[in-house]
Amino acid sequence: MPNGTDPLVRRAAQRLRGWGGVAAMAVACGLTASLTLLPLAHDGSGADATPRTTGPGVGTGVQVVDRAAADTCKNPEASLRPDSADGPSIQAIKARGKLVVGVDQSSYRWGYRDPESRTLEGFDIDLARAIARDVLGDENAVIFRAIPTNQRIAALDSGKVDLVVRTMTINCKRIQQVAFSTAYFRAGQQVLAPKLAKDITGYDSSLRGKRICTAEGSTAYEELEKNSFGAVFKDDADGTKDDKDLLTVPNQLDCLARLQLGEVDAVVTDNALAAGQAAQDPAVELKGRPFTTEYYGVAAKLGNDDLVRRVNKVLVDYRNGPWQRAYERWLKADLPGIPGPPEPLYK
Template sequence: MRKTWTGTSGTGRTRGAPATGSARTLRGGWRSGVVALAAACALTAGVAVLPLPDTDGYRADTVSAPGSGTLAGLSGKAEECENPEASLRPSGADGPSVAEIKKRGKLVAGVDQNSFRWGYRNPATGTLEGFDIDLVKAIAKEILGDENKVVYRAIPTSQRIPALKSGLVDIVARTMTVNCSRIKDVAFSHAYFQAGQQVLAPVDSPIKGYDDTLRGRRVCTAKGSTANEALKEESFGAVFDKPEFTVANQLDCLVRLQLGQVDAIVTDNALAAGQAAQDPAIQVKGKPFTTEYYGVATKLGNDDLVRRINKVLAAYSQGGPRSPWMTSYSRWLEEDLPDLTGPPAPKFRD
């Protein structure tokens, strides 16, 4: 598969480029094959522009992950709260949330369009692809009998929770970490992937990881991300809290790094690996410093939908190396995140 990624510039012009294309020399003396700025917009038929509403007290331009602003629940460990990744047991029963989706005839899914191999638009085909997109299709097939009965809404990191709370989407499948603060505002499936926060920086950078080598360095994160919360708790002297270093979409950080406007990125290692695969001038530094679990998010109280998604996940992981989960992993993630044998073991609270 030819490696490509896509984003949109601040002027709204869509750009895409092969990772192996001709390199450009950027400020700072290092080279990059791709330069683009990402923003949430419709890139293909079936991907709807998500309005940026002011809902439930969330300002679209300032929203961050709810909670106290500390690392409570960040690593998803039991001692920090009551097992945030524990979900409801699977069920195929229809409830009001599932009935509404069936009545509408479409599943409305909040996704990413800029994360290579997770949720991104393939410029060669004009379609959304990736590991999270495969999972959305499986959910649509379970509920509606057709994986194509999906309305995709491209949403920035900071709008995942507001989109669910306002009813603009039924689900969010967008590398969304389950943690103690978020389960107060939305409901999650059980975990379908394990990740961790890590540092991304140029190959020749003196930055070695999440440590004192960040001191005085400009670090970019996405609004509403666990990476941003981590730096609020312990920044090692990094400069990260200026508006230009906190962006709506995580891909914007990559562009700032390529342009020399920041020195490093902190993000999920799963996303960092995909970005490093696109640009040989950057690499993941150090080791993951958190343990996090991705879940499919729904509106709080939509228990029947949570149970139905968990039913999908149960089937999705069955079959060992031939399971749908492993098939999707082999296609999208194995090259950059090798040696995985399946999703995390599910945890349930009832």
């Protein structure tokens, strides 16, 4: 690593020796990327780089809700109906010749950089390529921009990206800020902690006094604000803001590094992401059960309705085969038992 690497990364790299070879070093590399916040990632191809039930295997069912009910946020997952028409947003993308997508490059199995090939891979990356293929006729006609968790909405507002495909939970607060597609994955918040930490049993009173790491701007942080069970998770936990209190991080993978360094006692994040972290480090495990039900959606800037409708059109086809193949390739080994994608819900 370069001499200018952040001290946390250097300590992580030293501690990670013996934590699992290539996978462990991928954690260190992911931490480096998230701390330096490189605005553009290269994909290796030359380009710059939810209780509804799931559907039976392919999620082909359709649910319809009243628009007024959606406006009161009773159904935040309700999205616009699919359409393949070329509106202004689609026309701008076609004129550019590239779809610009905000992704993660450090979430194992979702969006991460393979340590050997240096290409971006994962479940979300496959979906982004499927959208590019539908809009532009080429799955490689995509520019991937690596963005941290707390910059997803800002990246859309500023026009830096057309879409965010980055394990982004649809909720009532966010639908006021961005426009979401229909849900493409169901997840839930859960606690990740060392296997040896037998005193931590899940999202409950066992967290009292424990130092908890979350990603800034994540739904995990919002849940802890509602009920922390006495856990320490805020920056000014001791009444003064200093480096010792930086328990929130830009990206979830940074939490795994802090856990390995002994700087925190547990992590709260989506179980879909936590399963990937547990796969990287056999010394940690998921504790208790998921305590929320959340749905991931593809996010676009508010007002770009034609783009949202086009993504929903892609998702109609994606649920019928490609979704299952992507799940089996990337997620099934570490997150088994998912019967299929969520059913689409329309306004």
